[in-house]
Amino acid sequence: MEKRILFLNGPNLNLLGERQKDVYGEVTLDDVEQRCRVLADDLGLTVRFEQTNYEGAMIELIHEARTYAHGIIINPGGYSHTSVAILDALNAFIGTVLEVHVSNIHKRQAFRHKSFVSLRADGVMAGFGTDGYELALRRMASVLL
Ligand SMILES: O=C1C[C@@](O)(C(=O)O)C[C@@H](O)[C@@H]1O
Numbered sequence: 001m002e003k004r005i006l007f008l009n010g011p012n013l014n015l016l017g018e019r020q021k022d023v024y025g026e027v028t029l030d031d032v033e034q035r036c037r038v039l040a041d042d043l044g045l046t047v048r049f050e051q052t053n054y055e056g057a058m059i060e061l062i063h064e065a066r067t068y069a070h071g072i073i074i075n076p077g078g079y080s081h082t083s084v085a086i087l088d089a090l091n092a093f094i095g096t097v098l099e100v101h102v103s104n105i106h107k108r109q110a111f112r113h114k115s116f117v118s119l120r121a122d123g124v125m126a127g128f129g130t131d132g133y134e135l136a137l138r139r140m141a142s143v144l145l
Pocket residue numbers: 011012013075076077078079080100101102103104105112
């Protein structure tokens with residue numbers, strides 16, 4: 001059976017490769033998407049990519065994912081540390097949830113050490129740079145295929 005994965009990137013991740021390159025590196029979100037599409041083809045997974053800067057839009061994309069996705073790979077950006085509402089939406093999603101942070105949030109300011117989304121995530125990648133997205137996709141394949 002076809003396995004479908006939603007990649008959901010939250011606020012400011014559209015600026016990957018441009019903002020704070022010392023923290024987030026030079027790879028853009030388009031690069032990440034291209035790499036993950038190639039890997040997904042190899043692994044036999046179907047992927048959809050979404051990025052939004054709006055909390056409500058993220059929640060609606062998670063609700064919609066309930067109707068078609070087997071897994072969500074999410075980088076909630078700054079909402080990781082603030083959004084009970086995104087946690088609640090993920091709690092209404094039945095499939096596998098993997099959380100990705102490009103930076104190692106535990107090595108940064110104390111307010112980044114806690115992620116509400118981690119209370120739901122089945123696994124968390126942090127500090128592996130943008131490779132974390134591909135690593136999460138590989139993990140998704142091991143869990144789902
Ligand atoms: O926007 C981001 C990106 C981030 O989620 C990461 O990918 O390392 C870490 C968050 O603390 C930050 O607000």
